[in-house]
Amino acid sequence: MSRIRSHRLGLLVLVLVVLVAACGGGDDEVDTGTGAGDATEVPEHPEGSTMAEIQEAGTITVGTKFDQRLFGQTNPRTGEVEGFDVEIAKLIVEAIGPDVEIEFVETPSAIRETAIQEGTVQMVVATYTINDARKEKIDFAGPYYVAGQDIMVPTGNPLDIGGLDDLNGKRVCSVSGSTPLQNVRTNAPGAEVTEFDVYTKCADAMRDGRVDAVTTDNVILLGLVEQYGAEVFEVVGDPFTTEPYGIGIPKGDDQFRTFINDRLEEIYANGEWTEAFKRTVGAVTDEIPEPPPVDRY
Amino acid sequence: MDIVLENFDRFVQGLTTTLSLTALSWVGAFVIGVAVASLRVGPIPPLRGAGAVYVEVVRNCPLTVLFVVFYFGFPSIGIILPKFASAVIILSVYTGAFVAETVRAGFNTVARGQVEAARTLGLSFAQMLGMVVLPQALRAVVGPLGSLLSALIRNSSIAFSISVIELTGTTFQIATETAEFIPVFVAAAVAYLLLTLPTGLVVGVIERRVAIKR
Structure with a gap:
């Protein structure tokens, strides 16, 4: 009996160790010996x-x-x-x-x-x-x-869009509920707005020719350019908000x-x-x- | 509450879009549904099969999936339609499958003897269907069709996923602008009830009026 029990205990410990190791993540400072040893490194916070x-x-x-x-x-x-x-x-x-x-x-x-x-x-x-x-x-x-709001257009910028004002009368896409979208509504009221839940849908819509421009924070647009390729999209590169x-x-x-x-x-x-x-x-x-x-x- | 009143115009506009989306899609769904149901009871086997495949495929796919496939997938084979038109087509095709099954159930309520009598009198299949079976079948399924209409009103909210700003879309916009989700969405729920509950009442009245008294 006791042998079986100790086997089970061993197994349990093994499973726990694996779990802890798996949850610990890939950082280089994974448990260098937990316990009393490095108590000094744990910061104190007000009660x-x-x-x-x-x-x-x-x-x-x-x-x-x-x-x-x-x-x-x-x-x-x-x-x-x-x-x-x-x-x-x-x-x-x-x-x-x-x-x-x-x-x-x-x-x-x-x-x-x-x-x-x-x-x-x-x-x-x-x-x-x-x-x-x-x-x-x-x-x-x-x-x-x-970040700053910028505009992404098909490479070559066929409609010559340079800034927020140029979006009036154009088909513009951004994400529902986002600040950039509200900014377009307020400052370029003539724009025909398309809105999706994620930016990749906007990018797809622009690739299919359904919208003329995608607008949001510059870093997000740069990410889309990287994803779709510089021969497909480019960023205008003149942020107009902070x-x-x-x-x-x-x-x-x-x-x-x-x-x-x-x-x-x-x-x-x-x-x-x-x-x-x-x-x-x-x-x-x-x-x-x-x-x-x-x-x- | 203030937020709802301040944005009342926009709610009305969203409601109008929902109504027009529903109305146009309902016409499309009805035409598709009656046509497909007719094919499925018709004398031409390939068309019967095609009707069955259409109904089973469409009816068993989530609506959201159909929206994405149609709107984002079809451009790759050269079909690019505006978002509102796309939404009407998808909702028509989707609801059409359910209408087809409902109408087919209606066909089954028509006594077999009537079909036999019609053929004996020399009516063609189309004449028999249009003049004898369909008028009775449709009257028998007014109630279930009403439920489908109510479902269509609610399903039309998924058109927001392809940027058709109907009632749900408007609600979402107002909620994110004001960061007040609960009152705005409660208002939307009330607005949907204002559409669906009277629909149910009207359908009930029609159902009683056109009922076949035997």
Whole structure:
């Protein structure tokens, strides 16, 4: 009997070890001996703070996009979500506690506020433009990146579109519920708007000649150009807005917001932000921007 | 509530699009449905088979899939239609399959003796169908057809996936602009009920009026 039991126990331990190893992720700092040894590396947080709660729980749910090239996109081979937003989330969570595991949850543009308000996610890093309407429902740390709205056209720019004004009278595509789309409605009211749930549908529609232009943040457009090929699409290259990407957290949690802002400044200073940028968005652009100053409103 | 009132014009516009989408698709679905049902009871085996294949394929595919296949797939074989026209065609084809099955069920309510009498009198298949069977069959299935119409009203919301901004699309736009999802979508639910409930009542009245008293 006891032999069987010990076998079972051994098996259980083996399964647990495999699970832990599988969940640990591909980072180079996987468990170098858990336990009392590196207790000194675990940061202390004020009692009762969100950071302390997360550290205690050992997990955090983070909302991001799963289909946003360069920022948050599922890698079909590994099943892991990858991109600049994901890197930023990892860098922040790392400071909450090195052993805290991140569970990424898909948050498309339209459901981000709701997901934060309902507590489905504790933090959203999802190409999330900071604006006042959203600030009424949630709070933003950051910005950690500033994009700008630009226009993508078929290569050669047959209709000679140079900026927002030129979109009047043209067929323009963007994503439902996005800031760029609202911007077109307000500032180029003569545009005939087509809207989909994801940008690849807009790109398909333009390839088929159904729309004349696709507009959204420049980095997203660069990602589409990379995906479809420079012989198919090109970006006009004259951004006409500033879209500060922030980190969405529950309204009123100022302690958490300050913590994230502090951490952002830390990774700006130590170069980790730049490294994260090069690894992700850097794939489609040689320009490495300066990190934007955080806005402690 | 304020948000709903402020955007009332847009809701009305979305509702109008939903109505025109539904009305046009219903005409298309009805024509397709009656035609296919007729083929399926007709004397030509290949056409019977074609009718059956159409009904089973379309009826067993999710509507969302049909939208994507038609709108994004057909351009690769050179068929590019505007979004509203595409939506009307897809909804007609989809609902048509259900109408066909309903009408075929209606055919079965017509007594066999009537068909035999009609053929004995020398009526052709088309004459028999048009003058004897169809008028009775349709009257028998007014209720089920009404349910299909109500389903079509609700299904028309999927046209938003190809950027036809009907009631659901409008609701979605307003909700994302204001970041107020609950009141805006509750208003949309009420608007859909305002469309579907009276439809049910009217269908009920028609059903009683045209009922065959035997």
